[in-house]
Amino acid sequence: MEKVTPFLMFQDGQAEKAMKYYTSLIEDSQITNIVRYGANEAGAEGTVMLATFTLKGQEFMCIDSHVKHQFSFTPSFSIFVTCNSENELDDLYQKLMTDGQALMPLGNYGFSKKFGWLNDKFGVSWQLNLPN
Structure with a gap:
């Protein structure tokens, strides 16, 4: 096993907005990589296909789901x-x-x-x- 990383799935194109918000609130945090959907790909052009960011050194991954799911985040995590x-x-x-x-x-x-x-x-x- 190489590593374990928390992964956040956003819907409605909110991933980049959330990353920018979180990294602005917590010092020593940054967006480290963003891969965006291009034209004629599964997700809306320009939204986050896969991104990584850190909050106080803890790495997170996130996406903008191109599939509308019947679930979202839960407080149990x-x-x-x-x-x-x-x-x-x-x-x-x-x-x-x-x-x-x-x-x-x-x-x-x-x-x-x-x-x-x-x-x-x-x-x-x-x-x-x-x-x-």
């Missing part, structure tokens, strides 16, 4: 972020909550100083944690 300060956690939570949905609002649930779980505007689930 989430991106877990350990924050260094309460301000960092609060700021990231508020930004990710824009047009998103709280699953566990920011609070002290007993297992850390502060925690929040949400689905962002793309449907991707995030857990933000400030350890004790």
Whole structure:
């Protein structure tokens, strides 16, 4: 086995917008490669056939699915972020909550100083944690 990489499948041409959004929110993050659908290919021209990006050094892959599926993201798989300060956690939570949905609002649930779980505007689930 060479490596294991989280893979996100977006629908409706949202992959590039999501990557740009995530890499703008988290420092030391970048889009590393984008292969786009061309004319007369399976997906809409210019959308993401396959891309890679990193968030704080963790590599992710993603696509824009050219097939409309009856499923999307689920909160049972989430991106877990350990924050260094309460301000960092609060700021990231508020930004990710824009047009998103709280699953566990920011609070002290007993297992850390502060925690929040949400689905962002793309449907991707995030857990933000400030350890004790």
